[in-house]
Every structure is written in structure tokens, then in C-alpha cells.
Amino acid sequence: METSIRVQIPVHGWTSFCLEFHLAYLTLRKVKPTSIGNATGVKHKSVDRVLLDLACLGSQSSSNDDISQHLIQEANVSVVVCGWSDTQWTGCAFVNTGIEVEEEEEEKEEEEYADDSETEEETENQFQQDFLAAENSFHYAVDANTPEWDARKYWLKVLSIRCQLVWKEWQYLVRTVEDAIETWKSSDLCFDSMNQSITDPGALRKSLDRTLQAIQLLRTLQDSLSMTLRAYRRFEESGGDKCYFSDMTGRYIASVHAEIKESFQKLADLHLRLGSLSASCTHISSHLGHVLDLEANRLTFESIQLNRENNALSMRSHDLTVESNELNTESHRLNRESNKLNLESNQLSKDSNKISMDNHDLSERAHKLNQRTSILSDKMREINELSMNAALANQAAAAKTSSSTRVSVEVGLRA
Template identity: 25%
Template sequence: MDTGISKHNWAVIDPFEKQWSEIYYNTPVPKDDISYMEQLRSLPQKPDFENIELFARTDDEDTISTDVDDIIQFCKDLKKSDLDEQTREFIWLDDRTYTAYFPNMMSSSSHGNTRRKISSLDGHVINAHMSSSYEKPATSPIPGGNEAPCARRPSARYSPPSRSYNVPLTAKTLYNALKEKRFDHESLPDADRRLIYMPDPEPPDFFALTETVPRHQHGALRTAIAQHLAFSPLLEVNLSTSDIFIFQLDLHLPFFAMRTDAYHRNHTTTKLRREWIDLSFIAQVLPGSDKDGELGIYPAQVSVTMCGTSARHYTVYGFEDTDFDKDHGPAGDEEDDDDSTYIGVQHDQIIRGKQDANFPIWDPREYFLTTLKSRVRQIRNEWDRLVRTIERAYMSCTCHLLYWYQTMLQRLQILLPVLKATTDLWDNFVAPGGDILYFTTTTSPSCAPRIRNMLAAIRKDFEKLKALYKTLSQIQEQCEKGESSVEAQMMQQNNNNADLMILYICPVSVVSSFFSIDTPIMAFKRNLISFLGSTIVLMLIVQLLRLVKARQAYRPQWWRVIFTRGNQALQGDRNNIMRNIAGIRSVRRTRTV
């Protein structure tokens, strides 16, 4: 029985229930031979915009949103000729052909299959489709293909018959590669699964993507770029059936990377919300902080967007901020060098080199969770390092200066909202009716346990992030109390200084001014004895006035008692008014405490 379900047989039980459609296991190749931008430019009515602004805008938008404006400003006035000027080689491109890994998939798809339910965390159930179609990748070389010039480089080694690239690429070489027909090419195999990873993407890099993206991926790419520039977290799944069946999985995790170096002085970035933040005030109180450079944090973000029409045909866009690590290279390079043991290993850069790209994960949801697991662990380690450093700095001294507290509170006001928004992602993801429901079915018996274990590991890392948020919140609360305490001490000190001025300095100043008058009001001898005597008398008067004022604030308010009794007598209060033997009215005495 075919594992796919035709469109007219797909029954929706609950219109609001989130469920992964099995249509994505039996969807034909998308017919998008012409890019989205070429389609717009070929319209009879010429568009009003060009290049990146044409890509970012949509017809149904009357005003420019913040996300669109960020894209336009970042890639402002960019033209195709600018691709030649960009010579930076950092882009990783990986294409895989489905039939190279599953040559017998079509014949095995007619085999029967059964289902089994696997309980998972958060009370959800995973249904595993039993199938024996998985095989190891084919190892025959590409027919008629030539070995890549850099066969020993991590991303261009020997692999099953799929397209190979001399990576890392420049924006221009990426543009040329993406301009090639993806399916039914005359001489190249199909690029069924495509991975594009850009560390520290620059405007020409985005331009290479926007000029070649197919129409059905336009929205996903636009979201990926805008979300990455916005320094904003996102974890969600979207299924679209408006035109063709499209799935989109988004993972965007902002964080702060703490580094101690002098590199930030030469660090310039054109990205928004990526300014270096000084933490030198923390380093000053840390014990043994004798490292060269200044302590600071770099705002950074990992962005991964996956979109496609089926489990066999999809694209993954990965963007990551890494420029705070000047020695950053492709993930996995530190293991490769010249060790022959790793010949043939191609590290998946989107999963941080934790996966051999020659053994690709074809199921898009499993690939998404694998990436989420790796990236959450990455940002958890960065947050843990930062929070522990802040905690040690706060605990290293029992009393800090007011400036220290104020600066720390300013930094915490930057850190806490980002960390809170990140932890809320998981809560919303696993909440009742959350996007976790899209992952309650898997496609193979071997996949279900892995997904369950990955979800457990992801939840553990998010729980750790919540604990770090709680620690930062407690430090913020203690800093607020410390700031209030120091301010109260400073106010008391100011009051003491004011008393000193009034009691001692002012009398001397007044007497000196009086003695300096040419024609005095009162005739007396001006000598040292009269000067000292006048000063002492004035000091005593000032002190007497202070004592009278202080006692007045605490003296019994006896006049209020008389006023109250008299008012009650005038109102004729029967409880307080009595007549004596002579018939005369009088106020009854009452015992007071």
C-alpha cells in the first residue's frame, strides 16, 4: 500500500488541529524553473522597484514594515555588479540527490506499512510509520563527473552521486550555482535537498539568494533574512496550501557571546542591533582577571529556515553571526587537518559539524530537530558562560559603588528580555495546541526514538536557560536593593554635609560678612574675641532652631484633642455629653490610653 495520501483523500478531522500532512511524502517536483525576481521583471507592467526592494516588498503592503525596511537598509543600492567586488569565501553549499541514497524507493513504496505509537515527553504521542526503505548511500562515483579541485576540503570531498562544489564559495560563485536548473538538468543530477550556510552574511550574499530564489520559497527567504537582521527569536512551523503545498520551519535564536580581547576596537558591522557592549566594569572586580583585552559581549544570532514541498525536495537557509571570533572557520575543520581517518567526511555546517553531510537526514522534521538540539546547546553554553561571569562578579564584593549597580542594571535590562523571549519559545512550542503537534508522527521506526531523545535533550537545555534567567533576575533584584541602599547612604551623607555647612560654615561666613561692612549697624569693637563670640552665639542660635524644629515634629498634638472634644460637644454627641445635678451640660470624661 502506498505510503502517500492523495490530496482528495486527506481528511481533516479538526480544522484547528495542527498535524503534519502525509501529502509531503508524495509531492511532485515543484515547477519553478524561473526565479521569483525574473517572474516579476517579466510582467507586462514593470515594477516600481528594483533589486532588493523589489524582493522585500509585496503587492498587498501599503506601507513599509520594520522588517522590510531593515532588509532594504542593509542591502541598500546593491546591484548585480557588486557580486564581483565581494571576494570573501565563506559560503557553504551542499546539494543531495534523493535517488542516490534511495535507489529502490519507488519499488519499496508499494510495500505494506504499519503504525505504532510511541509515548514522548510533554504528554504527546509519536506515531512511527514502519518502513524498511532506508538504505546506506550509494558509493559509486558521479558518472562522467570530475573530482573537485579541493577534494580534501571539508565540504568538497568524495560523496554519493550528487552535485559537488568547490566550497567555500563567494557570493558570485553561489549566484552562478543557484542559477543552474535545479531539477531535470541536462548534465547535473537533481538537487533535491539543498543546504545553504552563510556565516556573517553580507549584502552581496543576500543578493545572490534573492535573485535566484524560486517563487514558492520567496516568503520563507524573506522571513529568514528579516528575522536574522531583527535580532529576534522565533520557533514555529507553518504549512501553506494557498497555491501549492509548502512547509516552512523557522528557528531563530539570539544570544550574547562574551569575549575578552581587543578585537572589538577594530570590529565594525553594518548590521542593526549588533553593537559591542562593554563589560569592563565586571572585569575590574573579578579575581584574577589579567587577560589581555577588554571584557565585552557581542549580540549574535543563529537563523535557520527550512522550506520545501516534500520530504524529498526542500531547501535550508542558515545564517549565523560569527565575526566576534576572528579565528572562526568551518565547523569540523579542527578535527580534519591531515588525518586520513576523516577522508570522505563532510561536516554539515548548519548542524555545527555534528553530522556527516554524506549521510544526510532526509526527513525535514528530524533535520529541524537535530539542528535545534545542536543550536540550543550552543547558545546555552554562551549564556551559561555569561551568566556565571556576572554572578561571580556580583558575589566577589559585598558592597559596590552606585555607578557599578547602575551600569549592571543597564546591562541586565538588555540581557533579560532576550533570554526571556528565548525561553518562551519552548513554552509556546510545547504548549497545548503548540507546534510540537507537527512532530507527533515520524516516518521510520528508527527515527521515532531519536526524535524522542532529541526532544528530551532540547527540553533539558531550555530548562537550563530558564534557570539562568532566574539567576539573572535574582541578581537584578539584588542590584536594585543595593542601588537603593547606596542611594540612601549617599542621601544621609549629603544631609550630614548640609548640617555641617549650616552649623559651622554658615555662621562663620555670616559673621565674616558682617565684620567686613564699612559702616556697621551696631557699634562694637572688631577684634578676635568679638568675632569668635559672635560666631559662637550664631552657632547656638542655629542649633536651637534645629532642636525646636526637631521637637515640633514629635511633640504631642494636644490642640487636636481639644478641637475634637469641642467639635463633639457642639454636635451634641450623647455619649460624651451629660448633665450634672444642677442640670448643667458638661463633657463626660473618658479614659484615654
């Protein structure tokens, strides 16, 4: 639903009027997680209209005994007054003010309301709240027992009260968001102006993400509030629906108009505060983005340096690979020569073995010849001994013969 403040008077047909305003705004409620969903999966009856959990800005309660969440939710108020004259009219309202309060507070309010009801039954002419003007707010309560019969005065008064209540909701929301952002900024080391040594990309990226979430939240709040302010400008501008009340004068009417205008001026101030927060967060986002860019540039430069070193190492590795291939080629050549030499050595070994075997055979044959030579030597020695003995015998025989001859000669001579 969009915010609108309108006066409708049909051109044709019955003379009637319809005064209506629809105020769409955002509310901030602090609720326990158990009121949003439980273990059985049953969700809170208003959780479908929840826009955002302020936990993204670090606004969670730190107490373990009272863990709660701040939830931003859509709310709206519609009040319509229709009639034929200032004294013949009727009105209705449709109100949805956001997430209901916690159960304990609800029970307490129910008990107080029951006590008030009993008191009202006991006392005549007791104050009765006009719920079209306000509900659950005694500061802006209107006594239904003393109604305002003039339709336009009544509608303006209800509009004034509802605008003030909407402003209070917006004020609480904006202040809470502002406090959450300031608390987060003061606790985040990346925002410490004295600490310029934060270069952790993870911490910077986390801070940047939270800043972008804050910017998105502030933009959502600004857009919602802008719709409300635009609707009032259309109502207030020259020729707008406010002209329907131009004939009404008096201090009371002036006071109501002033209250309505003041409420929207305060809403405009809150819109400016949201704009200032958004600009601050945008500046922070730009700064963090610049720091991340510098860090990225530094990492890129280091990466380039590492790539250069890697390329140098790759070239050195390539050179070593070439040298290794050359050494492998040389080793392969030497292996082939070694294999060739091994083959030749094996052949020489075979030849040597053959020669050794031949030498062994020759040795055996020589040994046999030596044995035979020894035998022959023994026989030759025997023969030599026999020959010597024969020679001695011959000598002896010769001597005998010579002696016989000499005797014979001597005999012959003598004869």
C-alpha cells in the same frame, strides 16, 4: 532579529512547509584591543555589533603582557528547512556567532583544518561535518555523509543542537558576569559589611555608578533571554507550532524533544540567576542610595549649621560695620573740628608771627631809643658835670662874694 520558532504551511497554493527557527542571543568573547582597533583607525569587522565592554565591572585582565577585554556582542542563528514532503526538501542556515577568535587561534585552526582536509582527500568516506547543525564544535558534530532524510526529524535535531550551543554561550556569559560582579563586590570597600565607616561621597558615588551599570547590563541580558524563552513558550504551548510534530513518535523523537526542553529549562534557570543578580544589585543600589541620602542629609545639616554660623557672622559683621560707620562719622566730625582748629591755629600763628615782627620792630626801636638815651645820658652827664663845675664855681664865687661882703661890712662897721 528576534527569536522565533515557527512552522509555516500555506493555506492556498502548492502543498509545502517551511520549518524555521531564528535564535538571537548574546555572546561573550575575550579579545585583545588590537583586534578591535589599531593606530590606523581600522576597526575589527565585528566591532559594530559590540554591546558592552565588561571593563565597567572590573573584569579587565591585570597582566600587562596579555591585556584583553571581555566584550558582549549580539549573535544569531537562522535555520530554514522548506520542502514539499519529508523526503523532498532543502535547508539553509545563516550563522553569526560573534567576535571571531584571536588571530593566533585562527591560524592554528586553519592549519588543523588544512591537515584535516589533506587527510580527507587521502581517505574515502571520511567524516564530514554538517555545518547547518553546528560549526567549530566537534561535540555536537553531525556527519553529513549519513544524513537524516526526514525533514522534520532533521530540523528538530538541528534545533536541539543549536539550542544546546546557545545555552553554552549564555552559561559562559552569565557565569562570567556573575564572577565579575562577585569579584567587584568583594573588592569594593563600600560593600564590606564589617566596614561601616566608609562615608566618602566620591567612593560611594563611584560604587553606585558601577552598581547601576551592572543593573543595566543584567537588565539587557534578561530582556534578551526573555525573548528567547517567550518564543519557546509560544512553540511549546497548547495549539502552538509543536503540534506539527505531534504525529511523530518513537524514542528518538522523544529524546530530541526532551533535549530541546532541557535546553530551554537551563536557559530559564540562567534567567532566574540573572534575576537574582539584578535583585541583589538593586538592593545594593538602594542601600548605597540610602547611604548617600544619609550623607547628603548630614552634609545638608552641616551646611545649615554653617549657614547659621555664617548668618551670625554676617550679623556681627553688620554690627561692626554700623559701629565702623559711626566711628567713621565721628572721625569725620573730629577731622572737621581738627581742620577748623588747624585753621585757627594757622591764623594764630600768623598773628603770632605778626606780633613777633612787631615786637622785633619795637625791639629795634627800643634799641635805637636806648642808644639815643645812652647818648643823651652821656650828654646829661657832661651837662651835669658842667653844671656841677659851674655850681662849684658859683659856690666859690659866692664864697668870694661873701667874704668880700663881710669885709665890707666890717669896714663899714669900723667906719
